[in-house]
Amino acid sequence: MKKTILAILTIFIAGLSFGQKDSTSRDTLFEKASEGLVRFYYDDHYYLVDKDCDFKSIERLSQFIVAKNAFHGEFKDFDRNGTLILTGYYNQGVKEGVFKAYHPNKALKWEVTFAANRPIGDWKYYYPDGKPMLVVNFEDGSGKINAFWDRLGRERVVAGEGSYEFKMPFEYYNEYGYPFFERKGRIKNGLPYGYWTTNMVDEKNKKALFTEEVYNKLGVLTEGYNLFLDAQYTVPLTIVPSQPFLMSEKLLFKQCSFDDYSGFNAYLSEKLNSAFMTNPSFQHTEDEFAYRVAIDKNGEPETITLSEPLKTSTLNRYLERVLQDIPYYFPSLNQAGEPIADDLTVSGKLSISEAGVFNFHSMKIEREKQP
Known part of the structure; x- marks a missing residue:
């Protein structure tokens, strides 16, 4: 994927027409701006x-710099409202100097200094x-929590010692249905220590215990248990x-579909990869497959049919069983934005290394009824 973008940029810098949607390049991912700059377009x-x-x-x-495939000089990132959200400096692709991020209200979100691509000193975060x-300190190269304040302004971690409770959003789709998770435990010498928990958190702040963990005095996880999966x-x-x-x-780029943006296609790849893992009996294979799944308006699958099977029948039998364990797909929407029942065609590719490691990738979902 990086090679593809580098090739397009090479053509662009050479002065050929770029940014036009034609038969060879449908997407405008970046285009020339003033003063020798390039404007890049990202999702969040x-x-x-x-x-x-x-x-x-x-x-x-x-x-x-096309030859190095790297950003250079000062850069500025803006949100969809044109508000500055991040600024920093690259020296031929290497992060150097002060980086600052901003909340949507323009208040400072975090600040850190990089040297030779690594954070140094304190990485400081702020509420809106x-x-x-x-405050996460990087003096010894690895990040250690030096200070933490809760939303009431109480300093809960002081000089690397104290209690920690922090809620974060899931970046991508997860099959548990919770948008947030909350990490809670003790900090000692800047690192997690002793008994820790993770709670799943919904939009109404209702919580469900997700994991239990134990860390040693070096901050290394020695025991981890997922209560949802009943697994270590x-x-x-x-x-x-x-x-x-x-x-x-x-x-890296993504197609303009919610299945790609939300991480659902990546979730499907991970689901299949974790199910197949490694089997030395199957080596160095390149293959493609597709299946059809009928979903109701809630996104729950009703029937699944392997429409384009893999070349190996043994793998197909196991693939069909694994596909039955995928509990949900994003429902299709009609023109009014209402969820509807639909028939989906899910396609993908399979690469098996010489060591027998399975890699399901390039997942794509086509919807029959969604406009």
Whole structure:
């Protein structure tokens, strides 16, 4: 994907027509701006999208070095209202100096200094009213929580010691149906310590216990248990705000569909990959598949049919069983924006490495009735 965008940029810089929707390039992901700058169009997860896409929410103005496939100089990101939301500096693709992000009300959201692409010193976060929220220190290279204030202004973590309770949104679709998760536990020497919990949180702030964890004195997870799946795990959810702007450097793009934007197609890939894992009996295969699923107006599947099977019948039998475990699809909408029953065609690709590692990717959903 990066090579594709680099090739387009090469043509653009060479002076050929760019940004026009023709038979070879339907999407305008970036185009020339004044003073030698390039304007890039992103969704709010920092994936490139067409400038006319409904999910476009960020525009970046920056110099760009095509030969290095890298941003250069000062850049500025603006939201859909034209409000500055992020500024910083790249030296031939390397983050250097002060980066600052802003809330929609133009108040400072966070600030940090980078050196050689790494944060140094304190990464300071602020609430929309300007009051301090969080300080993560990077003096030793890894982030440690040095201070934390709750919404009432009480300092709950002081000099890396105290109690921590922080709610964050899920960036993408999750099958649990909750838009937020809340991390809660003790901070010792700037790191999580002892018993921690994660709660799922709905729009009305109702909570459901999701995970229980135990961390050792080095901040390493030693026990993790998912109550929803009744399963253990070794990689915990983050305890500090994620930074989607880092994705902007990868120059990845998404099609202008809600299934792509929401992360649902990525969820389907992950669902299939986790089910198949690794099987050395199947090696170095490239294949494609498709299935049809009839959903009701609530997005619940009613029938699933493998319309374009994989070449290997053994894999098809298991694939059909896995597809039956996908509990939900986003419902289609009519012209009035109301959910309707529909027939979906879901297609994708399968690559199997020489070691037998499965990679389901390039998922795409076509809807029969949605205009």
